[in-house]
Amino acid sequence: MVTCQLRGCITALLLFSAALQAQVQVLYSEYAVPRGGTPSLITAGPDGALWFLSVGSGNNTLGPSVSIGRITTAGLITQYAIPNTWAFIQPGGITAGPDGALWFTFANYTSPAGGAVGVGGIIGRVSTSGSVTEFPLPAGISPGPIAAGPDGALWFIAYSSSCNQTPSGCTTMIDRITTAGVVTNQFSVPVGFTSPWRLGVLLGTGITAGPDGGLWFFSSNSSMGRLSTDGTFTQYPLPAGCCSSGPALGPDGALWFDGSGWTGRITASGTITQFGSTGLGPINFGPDGAFWAFENGILDGLPPTLTRFTIAGAVSKYTLTSAYAGHAHLVDMAAGPDGAL
Numbered sequence: 001m002v003t004c005q006l007r008g009c010i011t012a013l014l015l016f017s018a019a020l021q022a023q024v025q026v027l028y029s030e031y032a033v034p035r036g037g038t039p040s041l042i043t044a045g046p047d048g049a050l051w052f053l054s055v056g057s058g059n060n061t062l063g064p065s066v067s068i069g070r071i072t073t074a075g076l077i078t079q080y081a082i083p084n085t086w087a088f089i090q091p092g093g094i095t096a097g098p099d100g101a102l103w104f105t106f107a108n109y110t111s112p113a114g115g116a117v118g119v120g121g122i123i124g125r126v127s128t129s130g131s132v133t134e135f136p137l138p139a140g141i142s143p144g145p146i147a148a149g150p151d152g153a154l155w156f157i158a159y160s161s162s163c164n165q166t167p168s169g170c171t172t173m174i175d176r177i178t179t180a181g182v183v184t185n186q187f188s189v190p191v192g193f194t195s196p197w198r199l200g201v202l203l204g205t206g207i208t209a210g211p212d213g214g215l216w217f218f219s220s221n222s223s224m225g226r227l228s229t230d231g232t233f234t235q236y237p238l239p240a241g242c243c244s245s246g247p248a249l250g251p252d253g254a255l256w257f258d259g260s261g262w263t264g265r266i267t268a269s270g271t272i273t274q275f276g277s278t279g280l281g282p283i284n285f286g287p288d289g290a291f292w293a294f295e296n297g298i299l300d301g302l303p304p305t306l307t308r309f310t311i312a313g314a315v316s317k318y319t320l321t322s323a324y325a326g327h328a329h330l331v332d333m334a335a336g337p338d339g340a341l
Contacts (some may be wrong), residue, residue: 028320031075037065040091041332043102045070047128048337051102053091054079066106068094068126073338080130082106082122089121093146093156093206099179101125103154105143123156123177135181141173145206150213151229153178157207157217158186174207174215174227187231206282211253212268218247218257224266236270248283250291252311256283258293263309275313282332287339294330304330 033039037056045051052069066084071077084106092105107121121142124134137143137158146156153176160171176185207217214234215227222242226234239259247255247266257264263275263283285291290310306318333341 029075031071031077033069034077034079037067039069039331041094042334043094043096044334044336045102045128046096046100049073049128050334050336051094051126052332053094053104053106055089055091055106066122068102068104068132070128070130073336073340078130080126080132082124082132083134084122092121092142092144095146095148095154097125097154097179098148098152099125101127101179103146103148105146105156107142107144107159125179125181133181135177135183138175138183138186141175143175145217147207147209147215149176149215149229150209151176153184155207155209155215155227174217176229185231187227187233189225190233206247208247208249208255210255210268211249214268216247216255224255224257224270224272234270236266236272238264238272239274248285248291250285250311251289256285256291258283275309284333284335284341286335286341292333292341294333 033054037054039052039054042050042052049070049072052071054067054069056065056067066082066089067079068082069077069079089106089108092107094102094104097103103123103125105121105123121137122134123137123143123146124132126132140160141158144157144159146154149155155174155176158173158175160173172189173186174189175183175187177183207215210216210226213229215229217225217227222238222240224236224238224247226236228234242257242259242264247257250256250265254265254267257266259274265273265275283291283293286308288308290308293307293309295305295307304320306320308316308318335341
């Protein structure tokens with residue numbers, strides 16, 4: 001499924017391929033979020049449904065209304081409120097955990113242009129029955145993208161309070177939290193390795209468990225980073241200006257990413273291959289063996305476009321004619337259990 005902002009909706013993209021047709025036919029449906037708000041990051045859950053984060057004005061007098069939503073493949077939506085005391089908050093990440101629950105983060109930060117608003121946020125767990133648990137964070141950090149690690153724990157990108165003052169001198173960390181909610185390790189990303197504004201504040205620049213037992217992430221100085229579970233960082237240079245989103249683990253055992261005008265593939269040993277252009281959104285592999293990305297045209301008054309890219313290098317583009325034409329802004333997508341995105 002794909003989530004879109006500005007007039008909250010969730011779009012299901014149904015993928016069909018006929019044996020005698022070279023091109024995939026794309027059909028889609030849209031589902032309005034009942035409680036309003038802005039749906040954002042989305043992931044497949046262990047219960048055969050999709051789960052997403054949402055922020056809106058709501059009725060929370062302490063801050064924006066924050067919720068985690070569940071949508072079935074038939075489009076039935078349930079939302080669970082999350083207590084929030086922060087005046088400014090943004091979705092940081094959501095992932096299926098090794099314990100059969102969903103883990104999520106909301107971060108209290110703004111862009112540099114938005115001014116300094118402090119630091120903090122929420123990291124929590126929601127069971128598939130909707131029971132929400134929040135866990136305390138170490139002092140002075142905001143949580144960002146989160147992923148299940150190869151060691152049975154969760155790993156997330158975190159930023160220090162100085163990140164809300166200026167990108168320079170900002171400390172970025174990658175932290176480990178157990179399924180019991182205990183933060184056991186905080187690894188500071190080496191100085192000169194990355195800028196936190198690029199690493200995690202922008203949606204889609206996440207963290208992913210690789211096929212080699214490491215955690216992979218982007219560095220703003222045009223490089224890919226790898227963190228082993230013992231705290232060792234490795235850096236792999238990428239072409240200047242890279243990258244906009246990813247990395248995503250592909251069916252070929254490599255990591256794929258959008259390189260801002262081209263598509264990249266990096267193996268666990270650090271070998272990088274460049275392919276033709278793709279969209280400018282998070283990359284997800286579909287049930288058709290290809291990966292999908294999106295490009296938003298809202299600033300140009302154009303509808304969103306989906307890009308399908310095969311491992312062999314074939315590229316197809318599809319324009320979405322949304323009911324929210326002129327307003328739809330795609331944010332994230334995830335492969336569902338029903339053969340759709």
